[in-house]
Amino acid sequence: MQNFQSYAAPVSTTLAPPAQASRSQAIPMSGDADPSPLIWRDSWALGIDTLDADHRELLRLMNRLISTGAANAHGAADSYGRGDHEAGSNVLVGRLDELVAHLRVHFEREEAFLRTIDYPGYEEHAGEHAMEMAELIDLRRALVLASTQRLDRETIEDIKAWFFNHVIAEDQRYAEYYFRGVLGSGNGMR
Numbered sequence: 001m002q003n004f005q006s007y008a009a010p011v012s013t014t015l016a017p018p019a020q021a022s023r024s025q026a027i028p029m030s031g032d033a034d035p036s037p038l039i040w041r042d043s044w045a046l047g048i049d050t051l052d053a054d055h056r057e058l059l060r061l062m063n064r065l066i067s068t069g070a071a072n073a074h075g076a077a078d079s080y081g082r083g084d085h086e087a088g089s090n091v092l093v094g095r096l097d098e099l100v101a102h103l104r105v106h107f108e109r110e111e112a113f114l115r116t117i118d119y120p121g122y123e124e125h126a127g128e129h130a131m132e133m134a135e136l137i138d139l140r141r142a143l144v145l146a147s148t149q150r151l152d153r154e155t156i157e158d159i160k161a162w163f164f165n166h167v168i169a170e171d172q173r174y175a176e177y178y179f180r181g182v183l184g185s186g187n188g189m190r
Helices: 049-072 084-116 122-145 153-182
Strands: none
Touching: 049 084, 049 153, 084 122, 084 153, 122 153
16 A cells, blocks of 8 residues: 555645635626635645645636636627637637646546545545546537537536535545544544
8 A cells, every 4th residue: 555644744724815816806797607716725625735736726727717717708809809709719618628637637646545545435436526527528518619608607606516515525535534544543634
C-alpha cells in the first residue's frame, strides 16, 4: 500500500478567493441565473493537501465557466461584431474543456487515493465521477450545437449543486474514513 500520509499535511487556513471570481466582478443576471462565484471556505477542506488543491482549482475553473456562460446570456458582441455563437461559443466551450481536463486528472488522482486506502465506497464514488464526466461531455455537445452560447439557470444551479453534493459531502466521507480508519485518528486533522 502506497503511503498517502504526506497527503494529510495540515491545510493552510488562509486562502484568498479565486482571482478571476471576486464578488465585485459578478454579473447581474436579471432573472436568468446567479453567476455569483462560489468562494472557497476552509471548512470544505478534506485535510488532504493534494486533493484540496485540486478542489480549489476546480472551484476556480467552475467560476470561470459560470461567469463566461452568464456573460454570454446577455448577447454582447465582441469588438469584431461577432455575437454569442461566433465569439462566445469558442470561449465558453474552451472554459468547459479546461474544467473537463482538470476533472479527468483530479478524478484519476482521487480514485488512485481511494484504491490505496481500500475505501469501501470506491465503486460508487468512481461511478459518480463517470456520470459527471458524461454530463459535462453532453453539455459540451449541446453548447457546440446550440444557436446561443450561454448557461441557463438550471445548468448553473446543476454545476453548483454537483460541487456541493460531491466535493463538500461525498468527498468528506472518504476523508473521514481515511483519518479515522486508515490513520486511526479519532478526530482527523481538523
